[in-house]
Amino acid sequence: MDTPTIIIDRSKLMNNIKKMADVSSSNKVSLRPHIKTHKIPYIAKEQLKAGAVGITVAKVSEAEVMADYGITDIFIAYPLVTEKKIKKAIELSKRIRLIVATDCLQGANLLSKFASQSKIKLEVRLEVDTGLRRTGVLYNEALELAKKIMVLPNLHLTGIYTFRGPVLNGKTTLQLKEAGIEEGKVMVTLAEQMNREGIDIRDVSVGSTPTSEFAAEVAGVTEIRPGTYIFYDAMQEKYGSCAEEECAATVHVTVVSRPSHDLAIIDGGSKTFATDVQPNQPPLLLKGFGKIVGHPNVTLERVTEEHGMLHIEGDANIRVGDVLQIIPNHICSTVNLHNEVSIIDQYGDCERYAVLARGKLQ
Incomplete structure (x- = not known):
């Protein structure tokens, strides 16, 4: 996908x-x-x-x-x-x-x-x-x-x-x-x-x-x-409501640029990730706008509309073209930005579902 x-x-x-x-x-x-x-x-x-x-x-x-x-x-x-x-x-x-x-x-x-x-x-x-x-x-x-x-x-x-x-x-x-x-x-x-x-x-x-x-x-x-609770997210994990392993929804993004040793760019910005839960705010003190699965030393530090800027501390085996999984800070507002989601079972079979009630403002 x-x-x-x-x-x-x-x-x-x-x-x-x-x-x-x-x-x-x-x-x-x-x-x-x-x-x-x-x-x-x-x-x-x-x-x-x-x-x-x-x-x-x-x-x-x-x-x-x-x-x-x-x-x-x-x-x-x-x-x-x-x-x-x-x-x-x-x-x-x-x-x-x-x-x-x-x-x-x-x-x-x-x-x-x-x-x-x-x-x-x-x-x-x-x-x-x-x-x-x-x-x-x-x-x-x-x-x-x-x-x-x-x-x-x-x-x-x-x-x-x-x-x-x-x-x-x-x-x-x-x-x-x-x-x-x-x-x-x-x-x-x-x-x-x-x-x-x-x-x-x-x-x-x-x-x-x-x-x-x-x-x-x-x-x-x-x-x-x-x-x-249906999906959980980085915020709920930090509250202690769940473990990372219980987070059911992740945003998959592609690394599109690696300009320097400490910077990588992904194809998801503020039109992909909710920004209503800001980093570094008490009592949670979340790092960045989401948790990059498998890369504890990488932070989704900044977002513009179409770009997500990853700050890399030390070394990270991240290359252009790699697909990363990110648990967003707030999954509710993140889902509302997407037209559909894909549900995948243990065998890799995938079903797509439209987010039919998204964008309903009235």
Whole structure:
């Protein structure tokens, strides 16, 4: 195959699917993986076959793609606040089980308004900020907001959810167990408060790839939503979520130039590798924009659109024409740059899959 291209090891892929399915089943919580990492209906169906109850997406357009390929239980874990998106979600909810999200009264009122006009009832979850400082109602304001949402017509508030990642006491951490348990406990405590106030919260949905296995241990957590675990990446390895051998997806690139002893150029730059996870940032302090397999002394130090500059410390048997495998820092954003991936089994047989939900911005 020509390069640059993403190659997925089928055996590692299936092992990763089973690993997280075992985490959910052993803790008796539901698994609703986020498809932001792979964006491929075939892989989502493999996750469902292994025991996932449904999937999570970020965009209505992603949900539409997955529904078109037969997936019938989808959570859009992103606040919908515009008429066009809400109406598209309502149409989708007429053919599948669709859960939508809100984190403010303004958004909830819009969901209620358009659901009432369409004479349907929308299943809604309230997003809560538990420390990431992204979307989500502030934790200490969540109870009062839930009371107001509960009485809105044509909405059924069934759960609360959060995304926090490896954060502990408000800061990014490598203490994954402590972070996961804290995440689970604060959400369960909130759900218990809501239930005492007469709000029937049946779903407490938490967990990222680094924290899910620990958050799932907390009594009262009902669902985990990891995404990156399907492939893993250099960032997850550095967190300690996986070993290098578990990373199922690598970007294959070709060395196109070797101008000097300490420099080699590959045919993958910022249009091939995600650059959203920058090197040398705490707490991970990643080296470069990806991990070059088998070459610990080589760093993908710089990227322009079509060029990747490898810095070589000491000697490296790297020549023009060589194909290298690189585990990107962030596989989710990297996959979104590619039209297709190739899945290869232990016998070398290859199947190509279009990344059908890539580039879905709405």
